[in-house]
Amino acid sequence: MSQVTQAPLGRPPVALAPTQPVSLNINGEAHTLQIAPWTTLLDALREYLDLTGTKKGCDHGQCGACTVLVDGKRVNSCLSLAVMHEDSHIQTIEGLGTEDKLSPLQQAFIDHDAFQCGYCTPGQICSAQGLINEGKAKTEAQVRELMSGNVCRCGAYSNILSAVMEVLNNEGLIIEDKGWSAGATKPDMAPVEPPKK
Amino acid sequence: MNSFTFTQATAVAGAVQDKAAHDDAAYIGGGTNLIDLMKENVARPTHLIGLKKLGLDTIETLPDGGLRLGALATNADTAWHPEVEKRYPLLNQAILAGASPQLRNMATDGGNLMQRTRCYYFYDLATPCNKREPGSGCSAIGGYNRVCGILGTSDQCIATHPSDMCVALAALDTTVRVSGPNGERTIKFEDFHRLPGDHPERDNTLEPGELITGLDLPAKGFEKNFSYLKLRDRTSYAFALVSVAAALELEGTLIKDARLALGGVAHKPWRDKEAEAMLVGQRATADTFRRVAAKVLENAKGYGANTFKIELAKRAIVRALKQATEMNQVLDTNAFQNSNP
Numbered sequence: 001m002s003q004v005t006q007a008p009l010g011r012p013p014v015a016l017a018p019t020q021p022v023s024l025n026i027n028g029e030a031h032t033l034q035i036a037p038w039t040t041l042l043d044a045l046r047e048y049l050d051l052t053g054t055k056k057g058c059d060h061g062q063c064g065a066c067t068v069l070v071d072g073k074r075v076n077s078c079l080s081l082a083v084m085h086e087d088s089h090i091q092t093i094e095g096l097g098t099e100d101k102l103s104p105l106q107q108a109f110i111d112h113d114a115f116q117c118g119y120c121t122p123g124q125i126c127s128a129q130g131l132i133n134e135g136k137a138k139t140e141a142q143v144r145e146l147m148s149g150n151v152c153r154c155g156a157y158s159n160i161l162s163a164v165m166e167v168l169n170n171e172g173l174i175i176e177d178k179g180w181s182a183g184a185t186k187p188d189m190a191p192v193e194p195p196k197k
Numbered sequence: 198m199n200s201f202t203f204t205q206a207t208a209v210a211g212a213v214q215d216k217a218a219h220d221d222a223a224y225i226g227g228g229t230n231l232i233d234l235m236k237e238n239v240a241r242p243t244h245l246i247g248l249k250k251l252g253l254d255t256i257e258t259l260p261d262g263g264l265r266l267g268a269l270a271t272n273a274d275t276a277w278h279p280e281v282e283k284r285y286p287l288l289n290q291a292i293l294a295g296a297s298p299q300l301r302n303m304a305t306d307g308g309n310l311m312q313r314t315r316c317y318y319f320y321d322l323a324t325p326c327n328k329r330e331p332g333s334g335c336s337a338i339g340g341y342n343r344v345c346g347i348l349g350t351s352d353q354c355i356a357t358h359p360s361d362m363c364v365a366l367a368a369l370d371t372t373v374r375v376s377g378p379n380g381e382r383t384i385k386f387e388d389f390h391r392l393p394g395d396h397p398e399r400d401n402t403l404e405p406g407e408l409i410t411g412l413d414l415p416a417k418g419f420e421k422n423f424s425y426l427k428l429r430d431r432t433s434y435a436f437a438l439v440s441v442a443a444a445l446e447l448e449g450t451l452i453k454d455a456r457l458a459l460g461g462v463a464h465k466p467w468r469d470k471e472a473e474a475m476l477v478g479q480r481a482t483a484d485t486f487r488r489v490a491a492k493v494l495e496n497a498k499g500y501g502a503n504t505f506k507i508e509l510a511k512r513a514i515v516r517a518l519k520q521a522t523e524m525n526q527v528l529d530t531n532a533f534q535n536s537n538p
Contacts, residue, residue, distance in 0.1 A: 016200045016202075017200045017201055017202045018202075020203070021381055025292075030336065037201055037202060037203035037245070038198040038200070038201060038235075040232070041268070045464075059236065060233050060236065061229060061233060061297075061299070061300060064297065064299060069498065070302075073273070073302045074298060074300045074302060075299050075302050075303045076229070076298050076300060076303065079228060079229045079232050079233060079303065080227075080228060080232070080303060080461025081225075081232065081245075083203045083205075083247070084203075084205075084225070084228065084247055084249060086205065127298070127299065130298065130299075130302075131298065134273075134277075134298070136277065144433075145433055146298050147298075148297055148298075148433035149296075149298050149432040149434060156481065159457075164344075165463045
């Protein structure tokens with residue numbers, strides 16, 4: 001009986017790359033995570049820090065549900081690796097306001113009934129906060145254009161627009177962008193009164 | 198995503214060395230396209246070299262009056278930079294026509310040149326694609342090719358380059374600065390991206406390991422008469438079916454200088470210098486623009502579902518040139534035109 005020997009097909013199995021530490025400042029608190037390099041910022045927030053307010057929608061940067069603020073600027077956390085944000089200051093929906101003290105945008109979304117199912121709302125609010133930080137949009141057309149990275153499957157766009165416009169048009173409601181320099185502490189959310197209806 | 202290691206580069210030379218030291222390594226700037234391709238398993242690098250700590254994110258005026266965009270400057274910072282808004286409004290408009298605010302906050306200027314086609318078949322691992330897997334065949338030819346190219350295509354690939362920003366950069370005669378294992382060099386923008394030919398897997402003329410470090414804009418920005426017209430399936434946050442970057446230097450109605458480049462129609466931003474030459478010395482009239490549009494599309498080839506692009510591109514060229522001439526018309530078409538002088 002002849003013996004058949006065969007070389008392994010294809011590449012030999014590769015060991016997984018090791019995890020590595022990454023330091024993130026999230027909602028004013030320093031965290032060091034030991035994670036695999038392919039962990040997205042979104043998965044780091046949801047799976048490692050239990051900050052599940054940030055939502056996973058499409059996971060491809062097309063819907064905006066995962067929007068968070070990095071150094072004051074809105075980004076899609078699904079298209080960014082956590083290891084790329086060493087020492088970044090990240091703000092999620094959990095850091096914008098509290099149950100007792102909603103942020104002006106959070107209050108405006110309630111006052112204007114700016115959602116139905118609510119799944120896109122954390123991303124919408126973080127994106128709107130980024131829009132306000134940028135200071136570019138003034139008119140309704142400009143707000144519509146600069147909110148186009150956030151999709152609402154329920155179609156609550158007209159109420160989202162009116163909520164954002166209310167905060168934009170009332171300078172007293174705008175949270176000042178502190179510049180987000182490295183080492184900045186948690187932004188001061190306190191002095192803003194919710195809108196009187 | 199497959200398993201990979203990640204290092205954060207702190208100097209260009211170190212990044213280039215790190216790239217050479219690994220098989221299948223990739224540079225990562227903002228990552229907005231690369232990470233998506235990795236999730237789809239279209240890109241499978243085993244090592245990523247982070248670039249965000251290299252610096253190279255500044256925008257500065259050059260001694261010759263031009264402007265240097267650092268390769269790591271974000272698309273958003275570039276579009277809203279005071280010098281870009283004032284002196285290169287065509288570039289401002291093109292950048293703001295692309296992607297979403299979130300993506301523009303992450304995506305870098307160098308990365309914008311390196312983004313890959315959005316041809317459906319390139320992304321669909323279940324189908325042949327010569328760009329993704331050389332020699333496997335082109336599914337778009339004879340397939341669903343509504344988004345595909347009509348100019349400079351080959352029998353192996355009809356994919357388009359998806360960028361808006363690059364269409365303006367092509368029109369503005371940008372120079373690409375790169376650094377690699379053999380030192381630094383510059384590449385003229387028109388020579389940076391390739392036509393597919395027999396090697397559609399190659400998008401550009403970078404040598405292995407080369408890294409884009411900056412983009413140099415010449416002093417001339419055509420800030421008085423310009424238009425970036427983008428036609429797409431929805432009014433925001435969609436890739437161009439056809440886009441036109443038009444820039445004119447006018448003396449009354451006499452055209453002294455002209456630039457014309459198209460997006461969404463070819464494997465690279467499609468700049469037509471012969472068409473530009475046809476414009477110079479002519480009066481800026483609809484007749485002139487129609488003649489030029491016919492010339493740009495004279496060798497266009499439709500593939501069925503995308504044949505509509507030929508007529509669409511002709512009309513887009515005429516409209517963009519008209520908008521560039523009568524700047525008042527542009528005011529109605531873009532929510533942000535008012536921010537320009």
